[in-house]
Each structure stands twice: as C-alpha cells, then as structure tokens.
Amino acid sequence: MATSNPTRQRRRGHDPESVxxxxxxxxxxxxxxxxxxxxxxxxxxxxxxxxxxHVPGKEQxxxxxxxxxxxxxxxxVADERAARGVAIDRLEWVLRQSVRILVDRLPYVxxxxxxxxxxxxEQAALERRREFDRFVSSLVxxxxxxxxxxxxxxPALVTRLxxxxxxxxxxxxxPARGASADDLADALLKITxxxxxxxxx
Amino acid sequence: MATSNPTRQRRRGHDPESVxxxxxxxxxxxxxxxxxxxxxxxxxxxxxxxxxxHVPGKEQxxxxxxxxxxxxxxxxVADERAARGVAIDRLEWVLRQSVRILVDRLPYVxxxxxxxxxxxxEQAALERRREFDRFVSSLVxxxxxxxxxxxxxxPALVTRLxxxxxxxxxxxxxPARGASADDLADALLKITxxxxxxxxx
DNA sequence: TTGTTTACCGAACATTCGGTCAGTTGACAA
DNA sequence: TTGTCAACTGACCGAATGTTCGGTAAACAA
Numbered sequence: 001m002a003t004s005n006p007t008r009q010r011r012r013g014h015d016p017e018s019v020x021x022x023x024x025x026x027x028x029x030x031x032x033x034x035x036x037x038x039x040x041x042x043x044x045x046x047x048x049x050x051x052x053x054h055v056p057g058k059e060q061x062x063x064x065x066x067x068x069x070x071x072x073x074x075x076x077v078a079d080e081r082a083a084r085g086v087a088i089d090r091l092e093w094v095l096r097q098s099v100r101i102l103v104d105r106l107p108y109v110x111x112x113x114x115x116x117x118x119x120x121x122e123q124a125a126l127e128r129r130r131e132f133d134r135f136v137s138s139l140v141x142x143x144x145x146x147x148x149x150x151x152x153x154x155p156a157l158v159t160r161l162x163x164x165x166x167x168x169x170x171x172x173x174x175p176a177r178g179a180s181a182d183d184l185a186d187a188l189l190k191i192t193x194x195x196x197x198x199x200x201x
Numbered sequence: 202m203a204t205s206n207p208t209r210q211r212r213r214g215h216d217p218e219s220v221x222x223x224x225x226x227x228x229x230x231x232x233x234x235x236x237x238x239x240x241x242x243x244x245x246x247x248x249x250x251x252x253x254x255h256v257p258g259k260e261q262x263x264x265x266x267x268x269x270x271x272x273x274x275x276x277x278v279a280d281e282r283a284a285r286g287v288a289i290d291r292l293e294w295v296l297r298q299s300v301r302i303l304v305d306r307l308p309y310v311x312x313x314x315x316x317x318x319x320x321x322x323e324q325a326a327l328e329r330r331r332e333f334d335r336f337v338s339s340l341v342x343x344x345x346x347x348x349x350x351x352x353x354x355x356p357a358l359v360t361r362l363x364x365x366x367x368x369x370x371x372x373x374x375x376p377a378r379g380a381s382a383d384d385l386a387d388a389l390l391k392i393t394x395x396x397x398x399x400x401x402x
Numbered sequence: 403t404t405g406t407t408t409a410c411c412g413a414a415c416a417t418t419c420g421g422t423c424a425g426t427t428g429a430c431a432a
Numbered sequence: 433t434t435g436t437c438a439a440c441t442g443a444c445c446g447a448a449t450g451t452t453c454g455g456t457a458a459a460c461a462a
Contacts, residue, residue, distance in 0.1 A: 013439055033234035034319050037420060049422080050440050058420065114315070118235050149397045153388045157380070161392060164369020165362055172361050179358070187354045191362060195396030196350045214409055238450060250452080251410050259450065 014044060019054045024065045024107045031114070032062055059121050066115065066125040069108040072101040073132045082135075087142035088149060092193070094139060096185045098166050103173065103181035110170040136163060162192060215245060220255045225266045225308045232315070233263055260322050267316065267326040270309040273302040274333045283336075288343035289350060293394075295340060297386045299367050304374065304382035311371040337364060363393060 019040075026035050026043050037058060041048040055061050076082060076097045082090055102109045117123045137159045144155040165188065179187070220241075227236050227244045238259060242249045256262050277283060277298045283291055303310045313330065316323045338360045345356040366389065380388070 029317065030319055031232065031234055031317055033232055034317070036418075038418085046439090047441055048420085049442075052421070053439060116230065116232055116235070118231055147399055150391070150399050153391060157388055158392065158397065160373050161366055161369065161389060162397075164372060165366045168362065168365020168369055171365060171368075187358055188362060190351070190354060191359065191393065191396075193397050195392075196359065196363075196394050198348055198351050237448075239448085247409085248411055249450085250412075253451070254409060 014046065014050075014054055016054045019044060019051060020061060020064055021107070023061050024111055027062070027065070028107055028110050028114075032111070033118070059119060062111070063121045063125075065108050065111050066121070069101075069105055069112040070125060070128045070132075072105050072109075073098070074128070076101065077132065077135050082139075086148070087139060087146055091136075091139045091143050092189060094136060095162070095166065095189060095192075098163075099169065099185040099188060100181045102166065102169055103175065103184065106170065106173065106175065113167050113170055133159070133163070165192060215247065215251075215255055217255045220245060220252060221262060221265055222308070224262050225312055228263070228266070229308055229311050229315075233312070234319070260320060263312070264322045264326075266309050266312050267322070270302075270306055270313040271326060271329045271333075273306050273310075274299070275329070277302065278333065278336050283340075287349070288340060288347055292337075292340045292344050293390060295337060296363070296367065296390060296393075299364075300370065300386040300389060301382045303367065303370055304376065304385065307371065307374065307376065314368050314371055334360070334364070366393060 022043050023035075023040050026039055029035075030039065037048045037051060040051055040058075044051065055064075076094065079097075081093050082097075084090075112125060112129065115122045115125050115129075117126050137156060140149070140159045140162070141155045143149045144151060144158070149155075149158065169184065173184070223244050224236075224241050227240055230236075231240065238249045238252060241252060241259075245252065256265075277295065280298075282294050283298075285291075313326060316326050316330075318324045318327050338357060341350070341360045341363070342356045344350045345352060345359070350356075350359065370385065370389075374385070
C-alpha cells in the first residue's frame, strides 16, 4: 500500500513544471533570444537532449510561460469587481490586482513585458496583452468622463503612464527582500492617485 | 575648385552613422540578440559583408548606441541646475530633462533600457546606468528629508516608481504622431507630483 | 589613360543553434 | 531474477550565426 502510494517520494528528476520555472528564470536573466538550450540544460543540471523528454521545444516553453501571465490578467478582467461599481473604484481594484498578479507570477509577467513579436507565439501573446490594455484604457476613460480623475491629461496618456509605472516593478522587485504585494500596491496608489507632494492628503 | 569641395554631393552609400541609426532601429524591433547581421543587411539594402566596411562588428554597434544614451544622461547630471537649488526643484528639472533626452534620443535610450548584461559591453552600460540611478536616488532622498515630498513612502521606492514611469515612455512613444517632449513632461509631472485625482490642485 | 580610393559583393569560415535518436541507467514490480 | 519504464546521455544533424577575405565596379585624381 505504502509503496504504491502515488504521492510517495519520487525518483529525483525534473518534470515539465520544474523545467518551465527554471527556464523562465534563465530567460529573464539573459533574454529569450539570448538563451540557448545549452544554457537551459546547464541551469537544469542535465544535458540538452534531456529537456526534450519533458517539453516539446524552446518556443513552446515560451508560450506556456506567457500564458501563465496572461491567464492571470484575464481572470481578473472576468471578475465582477472589475465590471460593477464606480469607475475609479474599479480602476483602483484593477491596479491592486495587477500588482498582486505581477508579484505572484513575477517571472512570467516579466517575460511577457519583454516580448516584441518575433514569432507567432510572441505575436499571439502581444495580441492578448493589447486586449487587456484596451480594457484598462476604457476604465480610465470612464473615470475621466465621470469627473473622478483629472481632466487636463489625455486618458490614453494616463493609462500608459499608469501601467508603465505598474509594469516597471518587474525591473527591480525581489520577493525575498522587499515589500509585499499589498505594501507595494498601497505605495503605488498613494503616489499615482494623490501625488508625491508632501501637502497631499 | 568646385570638384574638390569636401561638402559636395557624396556618392550614394552608407557611413558609420547611417549604419548605426538603422541598426538601432532594427535592434529595438527584434531585440539585440534576436537581430542577425543578415537582418541588418536587409534593412540597410546591402549584403552582410558590407556592414563590416563601416563598423567593426555587431557588439561595437551596440556599444556605440548605448553610449549615445548614457552620454546624454551624464551631461545632464553635470549641469549646475542638477546641483544647485532646492531638492524638489532639482528633481523636477532632472525629470523634465530625462523626458527630453528620452524623446531626443528615443531609440538609443530604448535600447539601453533593455540591456541585461549579457556581454562586457552590456555590463559596462549597466554600471553607468546604475551610477545615474544613484544620483537620482540621492536627489529624492534629499527632497524627502527636507519635507517637500511625502514621508510615508520609502524614497528608494519613490525613485524606482518615478523612473519606472519615465522609462516606460519608450514602450509606446512615437515622435511623429504624439505629444512633444515638453507636453509629455508636463503631463508626467502633473500626475506624479499632484496625483490623478480630480480634486488635486 | 592610368592609378587610387570608396563602397560594396559573393563565397567561405568556424562556431553555435535548436532539435533528433538510438541507446543506457537505475528504481521498481512481479 | 527478470522485465518494465521513466529519465536521461552522447553522438549527431542541417541550418543559421558573426566574421573574414579576395575580388570588383564605379567614381574620382593625375
């Protein structure tokens, strides 16, 4: 019984999941195009050919990683808290959730933000990302129309700067030594909604 | 006399400058590692080998491009307007200038912001960039100490979010159809200093 | 006319690339 | 003890990589 337990100690080795998570780490260090399968093999402690036992190839590895990031974003968009309520409250919620997803799935989101469309896989990811951007942009526009955010800056520009700020977190955030996702979101909302100046509320 | 005029119409062809500017454009489209010399040759309308008549190689092309961006930033740091005056005013000036440099040298700055340290050339650029970041960070710290920016967010975090916002401009800005550098800087300073909320000053 | 320089081409170079495949290893079941 | 199978190795493939080099056509100088 004990020996046939499917959760018993496995013979050591990799599986598609461990290959993916290690690969994404290397992709983020050297860039996807700057990473060879030999680099991945070294990081995994196996030979190049062993990787092909677990995953179909380099580009599928990228595709799976990008889906991890994009699926998170679209789950958020599907939530009713993104659809119901005052626009600026929904915007705040979406911003908080974006920071949370970015932190929870940091390596995957980081990879997504660096994609430039060099292959069909990358272009598909870019298209899904643009769809998410359009959703956020419409939210900002709503908040501008109902007068809850300043009217003297173009909403499209606001969206870009706002999500530029959020996305820039991937450039420096280290989960180990640093603020939690909530702390980060608090600080970001304080600054973006109320401004840097000391006289702010 | 007219025939020996050094500024007379040149026989058509490329020079190191035109090769650099076209190459940087392709680097930004496909990523440096994702760009082959064949890609560059196609964009230049010549064969691969012709490139080596004008420049020593791919990596030197990258190095020259990165220096264009970094030299601009360090010229700004050397200006007395970055050294004299109230901290928050100096910070505002540095932010405005950063936007200006980013717009003026858009492709070079864009390339710089994507460098990950894959070669000695890239590592040297990263080190110069970190030096610039330290300068800005000390400015923000000063402004926090003298009470001109909010004290409830860590100055190091403020610096990162602030320059994350500025740098994110490279992700979407198109000089042709869009705001000028001054318009951009105005919008950015309104949002970052006074916040998004409609009740802001 | 002859010689020189500029800007390039085409072929080839060694190396690295992503990927394949036949075989090997060691843990486990029967 | 034998057989099975997951997990891997090592040799190899064709294609693509950055770079070099001998040659050359056109523009210009003498």
